[in-house]
Amino acid sequence: MRMSKLFVQTLREFPSDAEVISHKLLARAGYIRKLTSGVYNFLPLMWRVLKKVENIVREEMDAAGAQELLMPFVQPQELWEESGRWNAYGKELMRLKDRHDRVMCLGPTHEEVITSIARDGLKSYKQLPVNLYQIQSKFRDEVRPRYGLLRGREFIMKDAYSFHTTQECLNKEYENMAQAYTKIFNRCGLETKMVQSDSGAIGGSVSHEFMVITDGDAGENDVFYCNSCDYSANSNHAISKLPPVNTVGKWGKSEIIDTPDTHSIEELCEFLHIEPTIILKSLLYIADKKPVLAIIRADKNVEETKLMNAVGATDIRIASPAEIDEVMQLSGFDAERGFIGPNGLKDVKIIGDETIKDLKNFVVGINQKDKHMVGANFGSDVQMPEIVSDIRLVEAGELCPICGKPLFVTKGIEVGNIFQLGTKYSKPMNAVYTDVDGKTKPYIMGCYGIGITRTAAAAVEAHNDENGIKWPIAIAPYHAIVIPVSVQSEEQMTIAEDIYKKLLAAGIEAVIDDRDERAGVKFKDADLIGFPFRITVGKTITDGVVEFKNRQTGVMENLTPDMAIEKIVSEVNNVIK
């Protein structure tokens, strides 16, 4: 490709609406252009990158035994009614009507459609297992699109779905996919961590996420991991052992005391001269519009996804002061934040965290302003809630649940995930096969996603410097750029053209910068766009040498044109194989 004809416009400055480095660089280097919030044009350079990521995914999925197909982007309401997700999915599901007023949606994911395909085509256990996948645009009407390609509303995703007769068979495929994913991300030049996670709106039991670990603010997930064993988990799913602390209060019997103006745990601790480990903290949440009280040892915090799962809700948030008022009045109290407690609340579900079990002679709110009970105990003073489960947010420094060593935390970008769905979709959608014994049974399913656009953006997050992008060779839009310093010099141009043609002949995706620009402009653009290799043909050509530069390492060396070409060919072949 000739740079003079390449459809790209690099900018001198970063667009003002970009926050994270991948968004800034992709926009400035002319890869993407925003059409509307969370929706981007993928310009020629970007499309080349995305196709490369897609092809790596395709090759590894095919090698793992999956078959590619393509499902429709527009889907009918009825299918989503069958699975129950028409109501459950929420506002991320983009709904629309056709000219006949039939209600449709834009596919945010394809469990429903694939399940309908399967139930039409997979009638016998003899046909199973099967793994089907597609690479396609998805649309999710995100509350707040952000970070460019990392959280767009329209994005490209690889989604795969597998169908099995037994859990063992699903386990095997799950492991097969986990291995394929590790290969895929490695080939894309990304180091990923496979972490346990919550299965969220997709549903199911077991699930893992593939995280690109970053130190930038683009990582939206907290990942807890152990250095001594291989335990790692998303914060929404992480568990830990707690180091022992004193959970027994000093009071001999329970009594109600005045605790004026102690609205926070810190203020209460200071007032009573105690540690938070002997306080029972009560937090009022609104789960699917109904009030829920979470109680937990006061030195710990509630993990809202865990709480939501414990309640069986699909939406959760902390109650506003007005909502607290409302709940208090309903039960005949007038306490405000800081004084609420589990006793005497009407029509409020109470969920306890595991940490409350060890509390003795503790401090607890009793729904009276400026008062707490001290020396309280479960049974005699406070009823132990019916549901006690782990709803605690893990913190770094707590102990690994597997080996007991301290846990660490880091930020991660989720580029892929794998779920065991079980019969969550096959059962309600009556997607069944006939088994050996002649009985019909629902398929046991798994599903496996990779964000293609997010993977490309994550690669930029992981590989950049102050001059621009440093693409991993396997997903760079082009492998190399040849820069004649002066297009006026016939000698430089002739040799640059010759190098360019030889590179193309050797199967290298090359660009020649034939623009009549000053050298500085060409260098800046080459660095910004992120060509992995650069050959500069300048004055030294009279001595028969060109300058070879490796963008990743920054190393520059003077080589003969043939040596430089040879170097690029071998480096590229190393990666592409």
Place this chain on the structure above:
RNA sequence: CGGGAUGUAGCGCAGUUUGGUAGCGCACCUCGCUUGGGACGAGGGGGUCGCACGUUCAAAUCGUGUCAUCCCGACCA
């Protein structure tokens, strides 16, 4: 959806307070000069100032409404 901010040329911005010919830098076109890390000079093209209504002799500027975008909180590949 709540809180904050911004809409002026492809990009980055000034001008709005105090109404009076729509500007600057980059990018683009022409000419000259320059040619190893975003040169310089001269000339040029491009904007219903987000949109609508209103106030006024006169609105980018004031008022009302509306739409869009971005940032901070709840979702997920």
